Structures are given as structure tokens and as C-alpha cells.
Amino acid sequence: MEYFGIDFGTTNTAVYYINQLDDGEIMSLKIGEDGNYPFSSMIAISKNIEERKLLVGRKVKNEQYDLTKDFYIFSSMKSYLGKKDIIKENISVNPTSLTKDFLKYIKKYICKNYLQRDPGREIINAVFSFPVDFSRDARRELKKAAEGAGFKVLYFINEATSAYIANMDKLSNASRILVIDWGGGTLDINLIERKGNLIYELIPPVSENIGGDDIDKEFALRMHARFMEEYNLNKEFDKMSPGDKDKIRIRCEEAKIEFSNPDSEELEIIVDDYETDGLKQITVKYNEFYNIIRPLLEKRVLPKILNVLNTAQINPEGIDSVLLIGGSSQIIAFKKIIEELFDISKIKISDEPDFSVAIGAAKFNLFGGHFKLSDDLGILLSDNTIYPIFKKNEDGVGSSKGPFSFALTEDSQSANFIFAQSNGIEKKIYPPEMVPVKGFLDENIILNATIENDQIAELEMKSNSMASDYFHPTNKKTVHIKDLAFYYEIDTQMDET
Numbered sequence: 001m002e003y004f005g006i007d008f009g010t011t012n013t014a015v016y017y018i019n020q021l022d023d024g025e026i027m028s029l030k031i032g033e034d035g036n037y038p039f040s041s042m043i044a045i046s047k048n049i050e051e052r053k054l055l056v057g058r059k060v061k062n063e064q065y066d067l068t069k070d071f072y073i074f075s076s077m078k079s080y081l082g083k084k085d086i087i088k089e090n091i092s093v094n095p096t097s098l099t100k101d102f103l104k105y106i107k108k109y110i111c112k113n114y115l116q117r118d119p120g121r122e123i124i125n126a127v128f129s130f131p132v133d134f135s136r137d138a139r140r141e142l143k144k145a146a147e148g149a150g151f152k153v154l155y156f157i158n159e160a161t162s163a164y165i166a167n168m169d170k171l172s173n174a175s176r177i178l179v180i181d182w183g184g185g186t187l188d189i190n191l192i193e194r195k196g197n198l199i200y201e202l203i204p205p206v207s208e209n210i211g212g213d214d215i216d217k218e219f220a221l222r223m224h225a226r227f228m229e230e231y232n233l234n235k236e237f238d239k240m241s242p243g244d245k246d247k248i249r250i251r252c253e254e255a256k257i258e259f260s261n262p263d264s265e266e267l268e269i270i271v272d273d274y275e276t277d278g279l280k281q282i283t284v285k286y287n288e289f290y291n292i293i294r295p296l297l298e299k300r301v302l303p304k305i306l307n308v309l310n311t312a313q314i315n316p317e318g319i320d321s322v323l324l325i326g327g328s329s330q331i332i333a334f335k336k337i338i339e340e341l342f343d344i345s346k347i348k349i350s351d352e353p354d355f356s357v358a359i360g361a362a363k364f365n366l367f368g369g370h371f372k373l374s375d376d377l378g379i380l381l382s383d384n385t386i387y388p389i390f391k392k393n394e395d396g397v398g399s400s401k402g403p404f405s406f407a408l409t410e411d412s413q414s415a416n417f418i419f420a421q422s423n424g425i426e427k428k429i430y431p432p433e434m435v436p437v438k439g440f441l442d443e444n445i446i447l448n449a450t451i452e453n454d455q456i457a458e459l460e461m462k463s464n465s466m467a468s469d470y471f472h473p474t475n476k477k478t479v480h481i482k483d484l485a486f487y488y489e490i491d492t493q494m495d496e497t
């Protein structure tokens with residue numbers, strides 16, 4: 001059986017291929033462009049509508065600066081999925097169709113360069129990773145885009161857990177591992193506990209919408225002000241043309257990456273025809289860059305990490321290893337924060353920083369992909385106990401429960417359901433959900449529940465006295481619970497693959 005792990009990232013998309021042959025032998029391969037770099041998650045669309053030229057991937061990244069003249073550059077489409085359209089001047093593009101075009105390009109690339117097959121008819125099995133805070137809509141749109149591009153989505157797995165799976169051999173002596181993945185769009189933190197063949201997420205993974213993109217934006221804003229000052233211009237950043245905005249963002253990202261080299265103390269930022277004709281150049285010192293990123297690090301990154309430790313009630317000494325992945329984790333000031341918090345001997349950097357998530361996603365399928373809940377999820381009863389709908393250690397992705405039937409208390413005019421999650425020690429209680437009822441004495445409320453491979457619990461409730469929801473969809477109440485904690489069962493013999 002053949003399948004792919006696909007880490008669709010805000011900036012980079014990595015692909016890993018596994019072929020499990022009939023005799024048990026396993027072939028695996030990193031797939032990327034231009035000498036095995038991950039695909040750049042970028043699309044360029046020609047400004048000339050008639051021409052409708054579409055460029056995808058690394059060639060857009062490599063030539064983006066020059067392309068800004070004739071093309072609109074679309075980057076970070078992932079962060080728009082399930083939210084809103086991407087607008088450039090007078091055109092508006094749907095992020096799902098952009099993602100579909102991007103994934104189609106990847107599929108074609110794989111088929112042509114690796115599988116030697118006609119991409120037209122091929123359906124490719126894939127495990128996709130996503131950041132845990134990906135909304136239900138975003139998960140759904142990603143699935144839609146993937147299917148539209150010719151992939152069958154076997155599973156979704158969260159990015160940090162995938163990264164752990166890919167680096168398990170490095171972490172074999174650690175039982176409590178903090179995975180920090182700081183990428184282009186999000187900071188994802190996962191606290192993992194390994195007990196034999198079981199991998200637990202100790203708390204529901206945490207995600208913050210802050211990444212390299214935000215740094216680039218802040219940096220570009222500041223440099224814009226510097227250019228305006230230096231060249232006696234006066235225009236707000238927001239009023240600049242999309243091409244100019246892209247140009248300065250590209251230069252700022254390059255400078256940011258350059259500042260991850262400890263020897264870079266000062267850099268030139270050069271942009272041509274920015275607002276007015278001619279080359280413009282300014283010098284930026286590391287300290288100025290540091291002052292831009294410091295508030296982000298201190299106000300948003302560090303508190304998130306402390307928050308995870310706090311929620312889990314573990315202090316830094318209780319962590320055996322810290323696995324750092326993601327492009328933004330190379331930022332010097334970020335590494336310093338981590339080193340101040342944790343003993344330096346505990347900090348591990350992956351050998352495959354760009355491909356870890358894709359490798360882990362593909363390997364997870366090799367293990368058979370068993371996700372089970374580590375918390376009960378049920379209804380909070382009046383005596384404060386939980387009536388379980390999904391049971392920990394038994395239920396998980398793919399589970400379907402119900403119908404459960406609940407009677408109304410005598411004089412109810414409405415039915416309130418309070419869902420709660422518990423690991424036996426702590427409870428997480430959700431706000432009450434109101435189900436429309438008639439208030440009849442013999443009325444029952446029927447509940448059905450599923451957890452699909454998007455890792456979201458869907459709970460549907462309807463009173464048996466209400467008319468069919470086919471004509472009255474509001475008679476039914478559907479609740480989605482996204483922050484589920486899973487554990488994964490792996491086959492340790494496969495650690496070595």
C-alpha cells in the first residue's frame with residue numbers, strides 16, 4: 001500500500017512518501033522541489049485576466065520579487081481557509097480553490113516525477129496534518145480542496161504530534177516531551193507523554209495565531225516608516241500598491257532569516273521603485289529587528305508556553321525533552337527564551353526540520369492510525385458526575401454513539417445540555433446548549449454522536465416531539481467539540497523505519 005504524509009503549511013508544504021510492499025519491506029522518500037526543498041505554499045496569478053497564467057510552488061518563491069510586476073502573489077492561503085476570501089486590488093480569490101490548485105500541482109508533480117503515472121485518473125491516499133486550532137470550517141475546506149485535487153484523506157493528525165512521531169528515535173529516553181512548532185502562521189505546542197507503545201497528549205494541544213508572517217508584517221511596517229522618512233515620502237503602508245507591499249515583505253523576510261545567523265549585526269534592505277522610481281536602500285541593525293520581535297516574543301510566545309506548563313501543572317524541570325521545529329524556531333531571540341526556561345541538554349532540534357511533520361503523518365498511517373480519547377466526553381448531571389457519551393480508552397476517531405434518550409424533568413419548557421470532558425481528575429465544562437422542546441410529559445430527547453477523522457465530536461440532539469428536522473432544521477441542535485485530547489497507539493518495532 002502506498003500513501004503520503006502531507007504537511008500543508010502556511011509557508012512550506014512538505015510531502016513524504018511511504019510504500020509498504022507485500023513482503024513487508026518499506027520504501028520511503030522525501031518529496032520536494034528544487035533538490036528536495038519543501039514546496040512553497042504559493043501561487044501567482046497573472047494580472048492580465050485574459051492571460052490567466054498560474055504559477056505554483058518554488059518558482060513563485062524564487063522569483064516572487066520580479067513576479068510582482070505582472071502577477072498577484074498569493075501566499076499563506078492556509079491561514080484564510082474556512083475564514084474569508086483573499087483580496088488583491090480588484091480580484092478576490094477563494095482560499096479553498098487556491099488550495100485545490102496548489103494541491104493539484106503537488107499531485108501532478110508527484111505523479112510525474114516520482115510515480116511515473118498519469119495524474120489524471122490517480123487517487124492518492126494521504127494523511128494530512130493540521131494545526132490544532134484549525135477550525136471545523138478550515139478542516140472541512142482543506143478536506144474539500146484535497147479531494148478536489150485527487151487525494152483521499154485517510155486521516156488528519158495534528159502537526160506537533162506528527163513531529164514527535166518523526167523524531168521518536170531521538171527522544172527514546174524521554175517520557176515527557178514538549179513539542180514546539182513555530183512556523184509561518186502558527187505557534188503550536190503539544191505536551192506529550194510516552195508510555196510504552198502509547199503516546200498521550202497530556203493536555204489538549206495549544207495553538208496561537210502567530211508566526212513568521214506576523215514578524216514579516218511588523219518588520220515591513222517598521223521598514224516602510226524608515227523608507228518614508230529617509231526618502232521624504234509620506235504614505236501610509238495600507239495605501240501602498242499590492243506590488244510594493246509584497247516587495248517590502250519579501251525583503252523583510254529575507255532580512256529576518258539573515259538575522260538568524262549570529263554573525264549578522266547589520267543588513268541592507270534594498271527595494272526598487274518603492275512608491276517612487278529608483279532604488280531605495282536603508283540599513284537595519286540587529287537591535288532594531290530585536291525591538292520589533294521582542295513584544296511578540298514576550299507578550300504572545302512566552303505566555304503561551306508558560307500557559308501549557310501551567311495547565312498541565314508541570315514545571316520546566318518536569319519536562320524531559322523539548323523538541324523544536326518550524327522555520328521560526330531558528331530565530332535567535334526565540335531560542336534564547338527556550339534556553340532560559342529549559343536546561344540546554346533537553347533541547348532537541350530535528351535533523352529533518354522541514355520534513356518532520358510530513359514524515360510523522362505518513363508514519364502514523366504505517367502504525368495503523370489508532371486514535372483514542374484520553375478523556376471521557378459526556379453530559380454533566382445534576383450530581384456533578386458525567387454521563388459518558390464517548391469513553392476514554394475505548395472511543396476515538398471513527399466512533400459513533402447513540403441513540404441516547406433523555407427524559408425531560410416535569411416542568412421544563414426548554415432542555416439544557418451541559419457537556420463536559422474529564423480525565424478523572426479534572427473537568428472541563430462547556431456552556432449550556434439549549435435544545436428546543438415542546439414541554440410534554442412523555443417527551444424524550446434523542447442524542448447521536450460521532451467523531452469523524454477531522455477529530456471533532458459532533459453531537460446532535462432532537463426532541464422526539466418536534467417535527468422532522470428535514471423541514472425544520474432549527475428543531476435540531478448540533479454541537480461541535482473540537483478540543484479533544486487523543487492518544488495514539490504505535491508499533492514500537494517500527495521506530496527504526
Ligand SMILES: Nc1ncnc2c1ncn2[C@@H]1O[C@H](COP(=O)(O)OP(=O)(O)OP(=O)(O)O)[C@@H](O)[C@H]1O
Pocket residue numbers: 008009010011012013078159182183184185186187211212213253256257258260325326327328329330331
Ligand atoms: N532561518 C530562519 N530564521 C527565521 N525565520 C525563518 C528561518 N527559516 C525560515 N523561517 C521562517 O519560518 C517560516 C516558515 O516555517 P515553516 O516552514 O515551519 O512554516 P509552515 O509549516 O509553512 O507554517 P505553519 O506550520 O505555521 O502552517 C517563515 O515565516 C519563514 O520566514
Ligand SMILES: [Mg+2]
Pocket residue numbers: 007009010159181183184326357
Ligand atoms: Mg508547519
